Amino acid sequence: MIDETAEEIAEMRTHSSSAVAVKAARALEDLLDDEFPTVEEYVRTLERNSSALRRANPSHASLVTTQHEIVAAVEDADAESVAAAKERTREAIGAVVERVETGKHEAAENVAEELADGMTLLTHDYSTTVLEAIETAAEGGAYLDVYVTEGRPRYMGRRTARRLAEIDRVSATLIVDGAAGHYMSAVDEVLLGMDCIVDDHLYNRVGTYPLAAVADDGDVPVVVAGSSAKLVDEGGFRFENDYRISTEVLLEPPEGFEVENPAYDATPIRLLDRVVTDAGVRQL
Template sequence: MGVPAIRWTESADGSAVVLLDQTRLPAEEAELVCTDPQGLVEAIRSLAVRGAPLLGIAGAYGVALAAARGFDVREAADALAAARPTAANLAYGVRRAQAAYRGALADADGGDDTAQSSRRAAEAALAAARNLHREDAEGSARMAEHGLRLLEQLLPGGGHRVLTHCNSGALVSGGEGTAFAVALAAHRAGRLRRLWVDETRPLLQGARLTAYEAARNGMAYTLLTDNAAGSLFAAGEVDAVLIGADRIAADGSVANKVGSYPLAVLAHHHQVPFIVVAPVTTVDLDTPDGASIEVEQRAGREVTEFMAPQVPQAGVEAVGGIPVAPLGAQAYNPAFDVTPPELVTAIVTDEGVVTPVTEERLGELCDRSRPDNDELMG
């Protein structure tokens, strides 16, 4: 990316979290500076920063920001973790930085004055956020490697025609992404024939963001409306579906951007592999099944108005979307839907591949690959 999706900065004015404002893409690469936790919460809710792994990084930096700026860290952590309830990584990142902060305070144990212990705790929270950022970049590379190997096993011969939904590239990650990173690896290996990009209604993350990333990487891609996917399957033009995830339940149910479940049904009917790519931190073993996943409901105006990036112009106030429904129309606007494990061919993680997708196999992978997070997530 020409502009990093997220970065930490220090200046004479103090610490800040700087975001690439994704609501302005692809028209403008503009940065949004967050100098307090509430500003970051609002950026998360408005989708200026989005995508499961990146939300984890943002949550961790948000805790570090609260600590560095002297805000109530516990209050900030709770607000950040609740900003998008479906995203498992957001709460994980928040709690990880919060645990580092608490641990540093406990280690001080009266040996330092209050100001010194607070400074050291803030430094510990920032170190945790930076470690998570680095780990996510490394995990992204491993997911790309595992995913490309799986594609080669499922689809020998190359020339893959891959359909993706929403956005799962460098804009959602400390590295090159999740599902998009696999497609990018196939492209670099000369194995990708076509990337089919769902525009992803109602906020067009596919049209605005995935197409933007595909173009920047010189990939052969074609944009389609979400409801055109069925005709592609019927014509035999899709070899595999690659999507990311915002939360994966213990039984392997996958919450992802709304519109993912219909693709899984189509893929199952047409015997096309449906592959989910996400870091192990997206798996929430405390959520037993898909019915237990809290699905965020967003404002109806995202459906009743056509939303597009707003590029500010001199003397012109930025306004909302263009109305496309009668005044007062009710809208159903879940941010995510849930795909049951029986429709998922494989879950590709930074620590390996789970296939077939069962609660036992997923649990074994998590037990092998990550430490006990009971205290972290408590």
């Protein structure tokens, strides 16, 4: 399962960064069923597998930091037996999963409280926190119109639109990424998820930066939502962009030109109005 999870993360088959962190943490539970001659061998194997999961997508802050946390918890425990080391691993995984999932749900609830009946939103890509916030607000009686950008080249926004279409009181409209400026005058708020915020930049799916810039030009507030685990300082994490294969953009081989396909971009937080997490609302 660990190898399969690493491959899934690398291929971005799991879209939400919170879901990636949880899936990776739970993948380490595979080691709890294996036999190891010594504690040292177990810890080395744990670190090796955790490193493989981190390398699958080093741009995911919550993935990297939670994996480090699990390994550090086991190493610091200085267990006297393999069984004790495994139990510490189980506890660390449980703590990480609970914190990430609880943080995501609480952030969504905090966002939902700010969504008023009749609002028109615009969102980008795919965020489970954003989806949960919209669904929670709709369940509370709010009618919402939501524009969803496609999120090219992987078109993750299409999945968002399909999910929104299943929610009562929500009217979803899928638009191409380049049409965001055209519809911005009809939007009350741009609502985005986040991969992470490191110091003064939001790192999120590519296309976020121009979307935030257009919203800023039109005086449309930009709200970012996610678990507080995604707020990291530069000393503890260095963002590394992921450059995807060119065939996601162009199926046939390019002739006479290059194709670049970055997965994320960096948006200055000066373009954001609020960051909403489980810890509350941070005005910018």
